[in-house]
Amino acid sequence: MTEVALLFPGQGSQHVRMAAGLYGHDDVFTDAVDEVFAALGPEGPAVRADWLSDSPAVPLDHVTRSQILLFTVGHALGRMILSWGVQPAALLGHSVGEVAAATLAGVFEVPAAAELMWHRVQELASASAGGMLAVAATVEEVASVLTDEVVIGAINAPRQLILSGPEAPLAEASAKLRAEGRTCLRVPATSAFHSPALAEAAARCLPSVAAAQPSPPKIPMVSGYTGRLLTDTEATDPSYWASHPVEPVRFWPALGTLLGPDSPLSVAGRRVLVETGPSQLLAKAARIHPTVRAKEASVLAMLPARAGGPDADLTAVAACREAVEMAG
Template identity: 55%
Template sequence: MTAAARPLPVALLLPGQGSQHPRMAAGLYGHEPVFTAAMDEFFDAAGPEGGPLREDWLAERPATDMDHVTRSQPLLFAVDHALGRLLLSRGVRPAALLGHSIGELASATLAGVFGLRDATGLVLDRVRRLAEAPPGGMLAVAASTAEVTPYLSGDVVVGAVNAPRQTVLAGPDGPLDKVDRTLREAGFTCRRVPSLSAFHSPVLEPACRGAAERFAAVDRSAPSVPVHSAYTAAPLTGSDIDDPAFWARQPVAPVLFWPALEGLLATGDHLLVEVGPGQGLSQVARRHPAVRRGTSAVVSLLPARPGPPETDRSALEAAMARIETAGHPPDRPTARPPDRRTAGPPDRLTA
């Protein structure tokens, strides 16, 4: 990746369910002031739930399974958002955002659609509801949606379209296990996604009833930069933002990440920066023709696999060096975190 007279605009990719792992990005906590402050703001906004969330996030062996909805969803949201804030503090100004699953809510918060405190309350309300849903899971299949559709049964549905030949199924545990076995016997490669819930399937619909009222009760604003929705495969519109049901149904609706990525790159080539744990979205993005021909590029902010704290820090600095080489010289890190009493404005991106 080389610098050019007109650098590629930056688009942030924010991952969702399946990317979580113990101590994700924790190597930056206490080391990167802006990241630390943003995480602390989230824990403070979470009220009594903030302490247990922080303890489990920083623990080698969390008291609550990190794949459980009460841990994976709020901590993914918090880490995605805090990493986005860190990039902003380094002078990176994204031209677009695209989140996967809970990453869409983090994207909307970074762009100022929701304030952090309101968004935190909405995430926690969501996970309390989903924790009461029947147990289920998700299954990644190396196949197209057309190939897997004939094998679906027992409330198992297509939960996400991540790439032309990467489809994620979702449903109750028993039927999902049966579909898994049938697909493997038919020669398909399958892998269970780390999740204890059937995200993006009708199984969760009863648990989401009433959530729209919570979204209706909070302020929502137009995004300061385009947020490409993985639920509509298009930039968020005023109608989307104003519709509480649009946000409330996201745990039930399928994720159309690949169509959304195609829509984003149809607007022009971008430097795609994955802002979250792991490199799952980076791996998907590298399959896109624009990246394969070298006109767009991909940078991952964190390492592909969990490791000691130093790996988070070295991965971040390597990513910042690549972003600088691509024509986006970063600002120097601030010496101290921002005053929390004035932390509202950094939640909103500015062009």
């Protein structure tokens, strides 16, 4: 028996016209995207226009576009997979991808999720400018540059970290790490996600999350923040969701849970992980996990890493669907 888990990527995965090749060509995807845009009210048409444009009026790296569109695309791709007759055994989201996963799992209704996401990005946009830095190093190797301002924002793999912080301190940390011979790359972001810099903005998001009335998930979820199975208590606690912009993402520990003995996935069955978003970043990280390297699980990505020709998205999704069906 084959069991499928969906991986929803987050900040840094966005790019111009991500998944746009599916819009108007796949009814399930199109309807799911339009449902979110409709829930955004008068802001919806502008967000849609920027998503479909080669030269968006508001850059997609800006928090008011990246976060809402990553949520929208991830959720719509998840709905596509459900329409194939696939019932995921587990979901794992990275950063804002966890909100997309939660909505697919029924924690949030789509209109409520869209509203809380829009409120969240407005609050985050009001915070001081910051950034994120991908570093090829272990936690111990970056310890010398960590401060109250520059923190570990994500652990994506043993030697794949994200540092977050205000612009000036983050630039200093980058310079020091480069001088030590470390490979560093700025993540496309205009905010210091998953750092204390967003604490005040995150606190202001609590009422909108409470208003969304989160419910227990109908599909098992692994928390990208605790690294463990998401409990019903956590899923229904507004403070859990409101704290996401401040808390570090523990993707690698969460992946270990997803592929470990306590996973919702059966150890005895064939396990397939599908990156359900506009990148292949999570798939790339998952492929170095010992369980995947031992061929005890396989990894697929729904879409190209970057926008291609007019049929690239449709071709990639068709190939992914065929691979999932063959695995079954």
